[in-house]
Amino acid sequence: MSTVSGPVKDAMLRLVPNLRAFAVSLCGNIERADDLVQETLLKAWNNIDDFQEGTNLRAWLFTILRNTYFSDCRRRRREVEDRDGVKAADLSVHPEQPGHLDMQDFRKALDALPPDQREALVLVGAAGFSYEEAAEISGCAVGTIKSRVNRARSKLIEMLSVSPPHEYGPDAATEAIISRTARGGSY
């Protein structure tokens, strides 16, 4: 027996702006985001019996949306395969004005993160979920969420900093080669 009561429908409607914001943060594209939201609402409606009333509807809908997104990515055989730093390495954003980051620079940097790190960062840093809730939504351990958030933060800092990264990454390697070449070209 599956019926959706008016209040649940209204609650779902009220959560649409939040779902769209989450979807855009994940996929970086409003059209695809709206398709994700549409699919999420349909799945939620058809599986409303799985939702336990009194629990967090927002977290439940976010879970459906992210699962839809990630299986979509697997189907498309892209993005998810871009693990740590492959794409991010090519894309370092150099803000025009030192110390000032605009929204576009930031969006570019956010899109360059591996999807699992972007997800963790958005859930905790923008959507306001606790680490525990984010872990439940993503279906992983709390420690995993924490480390994803940390890696996402340091990668963004690296990409958005005006100072060049020195400790690690291909830039450091390139610099080392350049400086060795400059010293005499033997390596």
Add this chain to the structure above:
Amino acid sequence: MLDRAVQAQIGRLLRDVFADVAHEPVPERFVTLLAELESKSKEAPR
């Protein structure tokens, strides 16, 4: 020092990116979709 300033900006921009979309009104297609789903489930409750 610089990292700390960048980190604060990152936090703010992250919330801005999210809030930008979260503050938009619900597009009509979703109002229609949910209304349709609701009327369907009223017609034929499973």
